[in-house]
Amino acid sequence: MYDLCIIGAGMIGSAAARHATVTSGLNTCLIGPTEPKNRGYDKTSGIYGSYFDEGRITRCMDKDAVWSTLARESIQRYRDLEQQSGIKFYQEVGNLMIGGRSYLNKTDEVASRNAIPTQKLDIKLLKQRFPYLRLTEDTNGRMETKKAGYVNPRRMVKAQKTMAAKQGCTIIDDVVNHVTRIVQSDGSYVMLIKTEKGLSIWSKKVLLATGAFTTFRDVLPDVRPEQIISPLLVSLLEVEEANLKMFTKMPCIIYYGRANEVWQVPASHKTKDEISFYMMPPIKYPNGKYYIKLGLRDAASSESIKTPVDVTKWFKEGNKVTAKHVTNFAKSLFDGVDFKSWQTDSCVITETPTTHPYIDMIHAQLGVAIGGNGFAAKSSDEIGRLGVSMMTSQWDSTIPRDILKFKLLPTYPSEYKVTTLKGKL
Structure with missing residues (x-):
C-alpha cells in the first residue's frame, strides 16, 4: 500500500x-x-x-502573473537539482520577448510586480544585436538575461x-x-x-x-x-557548424504581434495581425546536428484531436503540408541565412479555459x-x-x-x- x-x-x-x-x-x-x-x-x-525533445524555453517574464510565479519558483531550484542529480539540463542563455506595445505593456506590469530585471530594446538595438532577424520598424523588445534560457526536458x-x-x-x-x-x-x-x-x-x-x-x-x-487538446508542429532548421558563430549570443525568443510583410505566414493561420511564435538558439540534438527550433501557434488548428487514435497518430505522423508551411515561415524570419536542411516534430498542448x-x-x-x-x-x-x-x-x-x-x-x-x-x- x-x-x-x-x-x-x-x-x-x-x-x-x-x-x-x-x-x-x-x-x-x-x-x-x-x-x-x-x-x-x-x-x-x-x-x-x-x-x-532537447529544448524548452524557461523564463520568469510573462504577460500572466500566475505563470510568472510558477516559473520563478521552479527556476530557483534548477541548479540544486542539477547538482544533486549530477545531470545538467539548464542553459542560461537569456530570453527575448518581442512584439507589439500592448503585449509588452502586460509583460512590463508582471515584471515590475515580480521584480524581474529586464532591459528594453527598441528596433535600432534589436537590429544591432540580431541583424539576422527580419523585424518591423515598430517592433520593441524586452530582454531577460538572469535565470532565463532553456532546459533540456x-x-x-x-x-x-x-x-x-x-x-x-x-x-x-x-x-x-x-x-x-x-x-x-x-x-x-x-x-x-x-x-x-x-x-x-x-x-x-x-x-x-x-x-x-x-x-x-x-x-x-x-x-x-x-479542455481542448491542440496540435502543434515545430520546425527544426539545421545550422551548419560553420555558421554557429553567427548565433553565439542568440537568446530564446518569444514573439506576439503583427507579422512582417516578408514573413511567409501560412494561409491557414487565423490572421497576420496576431502572430505568436517561439524560437530557440541552435541546440545540439542526439543525431549530432544543431537545430534552431520554432513553434508557430495556430498553424495546425485544422487538425482535430478527440480520440486516443487521433493523438497517437499526430505524435507519430504530424501533418506534412503544415510542416512545410511552418518551415517556410521559420526560414522567412531570417535575413541572409541559409539552412542546411530541416525537419519537423509534433506535440500537443492541453488548453484550459x-x-x-x-x-x-x-x-x-x-x-x-x-x-x-x-x-x-x-x-x-x-x-x-x-x-x-x-x-x-x-x-x-x-x-x-x-x-x-x-x-x-x-x-x-x-x-x-x-x-x-x-x-x-
Whole structure:
C-alpha cells in the first residue's frame, strides 16, 4: 500500500515524485512509460510525451502573473537539482520577448510586480544585436538575461526521476488503464490502480499528471475536464557548424504581434495581425546536428484531436503540408541565412479555459495536476510541488487555489460525481 501514487512520469509527474519523497516523506510510486526508442513504429501503449525533445524555453517574464510565479519558483531550484542529480539540463542563455506595445505593456506590469530585471530594446538595438532577424520598424523588445534560457526536458525528467528514486520512490514503467476508489468494510477509502501490464496497485491517494492523455484512459471516472487538446508542429532548421558563430549570443525568443510583410505566414493561420511564435538558439540534438527550433501557434488548428487514435497518430505522423508551411515561415524570419536542411516534430498542448493549469482535488483521494497550456515545461517543478502540497493539505503558495481550480465540461453536473466500489485489500 502506497501513501501516494503519481500517474504520469513526464515533467510534472516526475517533479511531483521528487517533492513527495523529499518534503513529505511519503511512501510514493510513480507510474508512466519511458520514451519509445522509435516513435514512428512504437506498437505498444501509444502514450507519448511532449517532453521527448532537447529544448524548452524557461523564463520568469510573462504577460500572466500566475505563470510568472510558477516559473520563478521552479527556476530557483534548477541548479540544486542539477547538482544533486549530477545531470545538467539548464542553459542560461537569456530570453527575448518581442512584439507589439500592448503585449509588452502586460509583460512590463508582471515584471515590475515580480521584480524581474529586464532591459528594453527598441528596433535600432534589436537590429544591432540580431541583424539576422527580419523585424518591423515598430517592433520593441524586452530582454531577460538572469535565470532565463532553456532546459533540456528529457534530461530534466531524468534528473527528477533519479532523485525521486534515490529518495525512495518506486518507479514503474507501465501505463495505467483504470483508477477506481474502493470503500473497505471499515468504511475507509483506498485507490485501486490497474495497469496495461496487469499490475494491481493500491494507494491511499492518487495524483494524476497525465497531460493530454487524461481523458483517453479510465483514470478520471465519471468526470471530464473542460479542455481542448491542440496540435502543434515545430520546425527544426539545421545550422551548419560553420555558421554557429553567427548565433553565439542568440537568446530564446518569444514573439506576439503583427507579422512582417516578408514573413511567409501560412494561409491557414487565423490572421497576420496576431502572430505568436517561439524560437530557440541552435541546440545540439542526439543525431549530432544543431537545430534552431520554432513553434508557430495556430498553424495546425485544422487538425482535430478527440480520440486516443487521433493523438497517437499526430505524435507519430504530424501533418506534412503544415510542416512545410511552418518551415517556410521559420526560414522567412531570417535575413541572409541559409539552412542546411530541416525537419519537423509534433506535440500537443492541453488548453484550459482559465489559461492556467488545473491543480485541484476531485475528491479526498484523487487530485490532478494537468493543463499545461503550452507553458508548463519551465514551471513543471513548482506545479509538481504544488500537486504534492495539495495532496498533503499543506498548500503554501502565494497563488490562490481557486485560480487553479478544476473545471468540468458544461455538459457535466456542477458537482463531481465519482463512482465508488466496495471491496477489500
